Amino acid sequence: MYGEKSLGTxxxxxxxxxxxxxxxxxxxxxxxxxxxxxxxxVQHFHEVLNNYMNAD
Incomplete structure (x- = not known):
């Protein structure tokens, strides 16, 4: 168990x-x-996605 309550094995x-x-x-x-x-x-994909989501 991790923390106060189990989240499943x-x-x-x-x-x-x-x-x-x-x-x-x-x-x-x-x-x-x-x-x-x-x-x-995969890292590059997440960086591009993050930049797109945070663009003003």
């Missing part, structure tokens, strides 16, 4: 992993990451 597991990942990203030993080509494409 899969969500609880995902949230516990995400918590550990965030702690690792905030550690002094973290020096950056490598994104494979497909992940860079």
């Amino acid at each position: 899969t969500a609880d597991e995902d949230l516990s992993i995400a918590k550990m990942q965030q702690e690792g990203l905030n550690s002094s030993g973290f020096q950056g990451f490598y994104l494979p080509h497909q992940e860079r494409r």
Whole structure:
């Protein structure tokens, strides 16, 4: 269970992993990451979408 109430087995597991990942990203030993080509494409898509949604 993650937090005060269970969100189901899969969500609880995902949230516990995400918590550990965030702690690792905030550690002094973290020096950056490598994104494979497909992940860079997904990241770019989200950046473009975010820019479009926030455009005035």
